[in-house]
Amino acid sequence: MSNGCIVSDWDGEGCGYTWTGGKDVLASSGDAGADVFDFNSMRPSINKMKNKLSSLDIRRASNMLRCDAPSKENIDKYQQLAKENEKTKKL
Known part of the structure; x- marks a missing residue:
């Protein structure tokens, strides 16, 4: 975040999450129904x-x-x- 914009101060367990390629999306897995954090929608x-x-x-x-x-x-x-x-x- 080059401009310093804070979209989330989420501090939950992040182990096992990966960034979805080409997006500002963090997902716990590729499975349907997995936890997903879409940071652009949280802006x-x-x-x-x-x-x-x-x-x-x-x-x-x-x-x-x-x-x-x-x-x-x-x-x-x-x-x-x-x-x-x-x-x-x-x-």
């Missing part, structure tokens, strides 16, 4: 936030900016965040 998005933006702390807001950089699609939400959340306004 934070400000447009998908269910909690109030005013509840976002500095660390989560900073991570959100790394994972979901401001763009035409989300700039309104980031402007709303700046208005609602004094703690994260400086970011």
Whole structure:
């Protein structure tokens, strides 16, 4: 993760898991029904936030900016965040 985006802080037992070729997917085995962690689908998005933006702390807001950089699609939400959340306004 060259941009520092944290998509999961999962710390479970990782022995036996392997990366699926060409994807950001970690799987315990190739068997159907095996545990699979698809990190791209876990990527934070400000447009998908269910909690109030005013509840976002500095660390989560900073991570959100790394994972979901401001763009035409989300700039309104980031402007709303700046208005609602004094703690994260400086970011």
